[in-house]
Amino acid sequence: MTIKEIQEELIDEFAMFDDWMQKYEYMIDLGKTLPLIDAEKKTDDKLIKGCQSKVWLNSEMQEDKIVFTADSDAIITKGIIAIMIRVFSHQTPDAIVAANTDFIAEIGLQEHLSPTRANGLVSMVKQMKLYAIAYQATNK
Amino acid sequence: MSFDIKKIREDFPILKRKVNNAPLVYLDNAATSQKPQQVIDCIVAYYSNYNANIHRGVHSLSQEATDAYEKARKTLQLHFNAAHSHEILFTAGTTESINLVASGFSELLKTGDEIIVSALEHHSNIVPWQMLCERTGAILKVIPMNEDGTLQMDRYSNLLNDNTKLVFVNHISNALGIINPIKKIIEQAHQVGAAVLIDGAQACSHIKADVQALDVDFYVTSAHKMCGPTGVGMLYIKEAWGKTLPPYQGGGEMIATVTFEKTTYAEMPHKFEAGTPNICGGIAFGAAVDYLNSIGFDAIKKQEEALLSYATEQLLQIDGLKIYGTASEKTSVISFNVSEIHPYDIGTILDKLGIAVRTGQHCTQPIMDFYGIPGTVRASFAFYNTKEEVDALVNAVKRATMMLS
Known part of the structure; x- marks a missing residue:
């Protein structure tokens, strides 16, 4: 699936919920299903420090696609990470660079991507894009 | 009532x-208090009725604004029971108050001098002293804490010696809310000739501190924790220290005479209050203290x-x-x-x-x-x-x- 298709799918999934509680419960469940990042990859150079929660992000190139794994010490942050991984992992660098995260606002979770929230998520998305740009550059 | x-x-x-x-x-x-209508009205009244620069105008508005600002200083003096109103300095807040003292001491400390802080401090009461130590070669020592959030007072006694020049402790810890035994801390510091700064940011909305009874050298706080506006705070500075410490910033208001050869500084409190202050903030700070006292x-x-x-x-x-x-x-x-x-x-x-x-x-x-x-x-x-x-x-x-x- 393309990034756009996955984003549409997520918007549909979240549209089923009437209130924020259900939305959050679903997000928390997504966070719990996030595949664990290998312990040896949770090193300081993979750590994105927010004042409130920590995020670890690892990227690897598998054939022509980037595979992201990530983790956080906070479960709600982890839920958003799970959503971002579903959207951006196993995609080509070109597709990742071209994509945006506007769908988060449509889902109604934009507050978590506020730069003032200091949860490390804004930096994580930025870092995903930077990895993509770096892989793009090395492949050319 | x-x-x-x-x-x-x-x-x-x-x-x-x-x-x-x-x-x-x-x-x-504990992050910031909400503001009562009385304080909000005071801010509106200032800008609606008597906004003017203070301390230098002969016109009536300037006089009114100056009177209100100095009245607020007097309100703080009475509230904290300072001996003189010129011992009350208006600052931008607790952080600036601390930095003002740290900056002053950077000219008084030398290598080997010791500074003591507590393990319970806010970063704003740690970092300025670390910077001060880097500048002067003084050594930073820490009073450790117990599991229940109290300070290890016996360790504090052991840290004090003739090299101790300054002690910095918060009145109340912002993270845990524990009230520190500041009277004892001040007494013991004075026995070895060290000065004490108490960070009262977390205390002043709960406790009325009496700076003379405490015999504290510096007591700092922010208006916004006390139902007042942000951007204004207080440094109580004991008169003797006010005379000893050099000015913090150069500018208008803080001078007595200026020639290109030499400038002489104004007396306290103006010596430490360079430039146009937060006039409205100072006046509203006074209103906030009045409000708290009315409760x-x-x-x-x-x-x-x-x-x-x-x-x-x-x-x-x-x-x-x-x-x-x-x-x-x-x-x-x-x-x-x-x-x-x-x-x-x-x-x-x-x-x-x-x-x-x-x-x-x-x-x-x-x-x-x-x-x-x-x-x-x-x-x-x-x-x-x-x-x-x-x-x-x-x-x-x-x-x-x-x-x-």
Whole structure:
């Protein structure tokens, strides 16, 4: 699936919920299903420090696609990470660079991507894009 | 005067609003207090009726503004029982007050001198002293803390010696709410000839500090923690230190005479108040102190103690909830975690339910490291909070815990 298709799918999934509680419960469940990042990859150079929660992000190139794994010490942050991984992992660098995260606002979770929230998520998305740009550059 | 909570809440317009479709329950008072109409009116009145620059105009408006500003200084002097009004300096806030003192001492300290801070300090009362030590070659020592959030006073006694020049301790810890034995700390420091700065940012909304009874050398606080506006604070500086310390910043207002050969400095307090100050802020600070005194610090204490004991008792009934800072001498602050749940997660759910608390490290990384936790959820109560709001908090924490475990 393309990034756009996955984003549409997520918007549909979240549209089923009437209130924020259900939305959050679903997000928390997504966070719990996030595949664990290998312990040896949770090193300081993979750590994105927010004042409130920590995020670890690892990227690897598998054939022509980037595979992201990530983790956080906070479960709600982890839920958003799970959503971002579903959207951006196993995609080509070109597709990742071209994509945006506007769908988060449509889902109604934009507050978590506020730069003032200091949860490390804004930096994580930025870092995903930077990895993509770096892989793009090395492949050319 | 009887304590009429309903009437008091009427004074605070913000308490009527909703957040995320729920009535606001504001329990982040240790970060900043809400402002009563009396203070808001004072700000509006200043800009509507007598805005002018102070201390230098012969015209009537300037005189009115100057009078109001100096009256506020007098209000603070009386409130903190300073011997002289010129010992009260207006600053931009606690952080600037601390930096002013640190900057002054950078010219007085030499290699080998020692500075003592407590393990309970806010970053703003650690970093300026580390910078001061880097500049002067002085050594920073730390009074360690106990599990219950109190300071190890016997270790403090051992740290003091003839090289100790300064001691810095907060009156009340912002992360845990524990009241430190500052009178004893000051007495012992003075026995070895060291000066003491007390950071009163967390104390002044709860306790009326008497700087003469404490015999403290520097006492600092911010207006915004005391129902006043942001951007203005106070440095109480004992007269002798005011004469010893060099000026902080150069500029207008702080001079006596200026020629290109030599400038002589003005007397206290103007020596330390360069440039046009936060005039409106200073006047509103005075109004805020008047407001708190109209409620009365005994009544404030009684209400807050009732809220603290009720909230502590109710919260502790939640399975897995642990409170940090359990010493008996504490103000209405509860720092807690539930089981292994991250404080950020609890704070996020509470916000969705209209409840404002602080989560994270509270600018006190050393305390969080001591407990080996990423942070805490901190609920801090003011006299305008109610028992019903405590119930709302407890129910919300239960709901969050259910969602997150």
